[in-house]
Amino acid sequence: MRIVLGVAGGIAAYKAVLLLRLLREQGHEVRVVPTRASLEFVGRATWEALSGQPVTTEVFEDVDRVAHVAIGKQAELVVVAPATADLLARAATGRADDLLTATLLVARSPVLLAPAMHTEMWEHPATVANVATLRARGVHVLDPDAGRLTGADTGPGRLPEPEAIAAAALALAADAGRPRDLDGVRVVVSAGGTREPLDPVRFLGNRSSGRQGVALARAAADRGAHVTLVAANVAPDVVAGAVPGAVVPGAVVPVEVVPVETGQELRDAVRAAAKDADVVVMAAAVADYRPEVVADAKLKKTGEPPVLRLVETVDVLRELVTDPPRPGQTVVGFAAETGDASGTVLEHGRAKARRKGADLLVVNPVGDGRAFGTPTNDVTVLDAAGDVVTTATGPKEDVAHAVWDAVRTHLDARTDGPPPAGTLRA
Numbered sequence: 001m002r003i004v005l006g007v008a009g010g011i012a013a014y015k016a017v018l019l020l021r022l023l024r025e026q027g028h029e030v031r032v033v034p035t036r037a038s039l040e041f042v043g044r045a046t047w048e049a050l051s052g053q054p055v056t057t058e059v060f061e062d063v064d065r066v067a068h069v070a071i072g073k074q075a076e077l078v079v080v081a082p083a084t085a086d087l088l089a090r091a092a093t094g095r096a097d098d099l100l101t102a103t104l105l106v107a108r109s110p111v112l113l114a115p116a117m118h119t120e121m122w123e124h125p126a127t128v129a130n131v132a133t134l135r136a137r138g139v140h141v142l143d144p145d146a147g148r149l150t151g152a153d154t155g156p157g158r159l160p161e162p163e164a165i166a167a168a169a170l171a172l173a174a175d176a177g178r179p180r181d182l183d184g185v186r187v188v189v190s191a192g193g194t195r196e197p198l199d200p201v202r203f204l205g206n207r208s209s210g211r212q213g214v215a216l217a218r219a220a221a222d223r224g225a226h227v228t229l230v231a232a233n234v235a236p237d238v239v240a241g242a243v244p245g246a247v248v249p250g251a252v253v254p255v256e257v258v259p260v261e262t263g264q265e266l267r268d269a270v271r272a273a274a275k276d277a278d279v280v281v282m283a284a285a286v287a288d289y290r291p292e293v294v295a296d297a298k299l300k301k302t303g304e305p306p307v308l309r310l311v312e313t314v315d316v317l318r319e320l321v322t323d324p325p326r327p328g329q330t331v332v333g334f335a336a337e338t339g340d341a342s343g344t345v346l347e348h349g350r351a352k353a354r355r356k357g358a359d360l361l362v363v364n365p366v367g368d369g370r371a372f373g374t375p376t377n378d379v380t381v382l383d384a385a386g387d388v389v390t391t392a393t394g395p396k397e398d399v400a401h402a403v404w405d406a407v408r409t410h411l412d413a414r415t416d417g418p419p420p421a422g423t424l425r426a
């Protein structure tokens with residue numbers, strides 16, 4: 001990818017050297033465009049040596065090659081680190097008084113600004129207004145880190161670490177390249193594993209981490225869907241991965257997260273959200289049974305082997321099919337299977353597809369360290385008749401996109417379904 005790395009005149013410019021190395025190590029072509037003032041902190045020779053490209057700061061250098069237009073036009077991603085208060089002000093007002101601001105006006109690629117300045121400058125109403133203007137225009141402005149600043153003072157204003165800036169920048173570029181084929185589609189995704197209490201301290205649970213469901217929520221949001229994520233006991237750092245705004249502040253697509261604990265809470269939350277939904281994906285591992293009685297106080301040892309009576313829970317997926325909160329919505333189920341003497345993973349999946357009646361069923365083999373808690377998955381998507389629609393193997397993010405590809409194809413094949421891509425419903 002062709003990346004422009006803008007460097008404004010702040011002490012944190014030295015951290016941009018590491019950012020440049022990180023981007024180069026990942027195989028990207030990086031053109032560094034420093035401001036005049038930033039050369040006081042890191043010199044031209046450093047940038048030229050590490051980027052392998054010529055470095056200019058002014059619009060009037062390389063006039064024969066019209067550098068101020070060419071660099072911005074060719075950019076597939078622009079990152080400015082550090083972005084000083086002055087750079088934010090000039091970018092917000094559309095100035096073009098050096099090569100970096102001229103490049104920002106010409107570029108049509110995603111732009112990520114990583115501010116760094118003293119806390120007072122960051123919190124000044126002028127800077128706050130400039131950041132709001134830039135974000136409203138679709139520029140992604142990271143919030144600075146809080147911590148030790150140049151002198152002895154501390155507070156928000158530190159440049160985020162180069163690794164974090166590189167990750168946010170590359171995620172932004174990857175998102176920009178994705179299709180927005182779920183624009184206007186409302187989806188509900190359940191994720192994680194339910195917990196059925198036995199007493200105030202114990203529960204019956206399962207091994208689901210929620211990663212696949214969170215990846216599905218994120219992938220749908222990235223493709224333009226409005227997403228409600230019903231998260232059953234999913235760790236906060238895993239949930240954070242569902243929300244584009246958590247990676248790049250200022251991103252416009254919201255993901256509403258509804259935390260739940262038990263199967264009953266999950267059922268109520270899914271059905272409430274599904275009233276407005278076009279698609280419901282049941283990726284959560286919902287307990288099939290719960291203790292018949294939940295003790296008010298902690299259960300004590302009695303000396304006898306305890307007998308636990310369990311009662312069946314509501315099958316949320318089955319109920320969505322037989323009694324849909326919104327008629328005509330598309331329902332997607334998951335089936336985690338181990339395979340056994342009576343059948344293979346796929347055979348069990350086929351039988352479940354026919355039994356559950358969901359529009360699509362995503363079958364994945366589990367056990368022996370597969371699927372649960374791992375970053376990868378291996379799935380076969382079946383239709384209601386049990387026929388294979390598609391297969392996908394790899395990172396859970398890629399599997400999530402393959403599932404949405406299958407959902408999109410299913411929506412397109414329906415004549416009574418939700419709107420095609422690009423049409424926003426009221």
Ligand code: CTP
Nearest residue numbers: 282284286287288314315316317333334335336
């Ligand atoms: N599911 C559900 N409500 C339940 C149990 C499961 O909605 N009480 C959903 C899961 O979210 C998943 C699908 O049903 O999408 C398949 O779950 P699974 O536990 O594999 O199905 P079961 O019907 O319980 O089949 P089995 O006989 O294999 O336990």
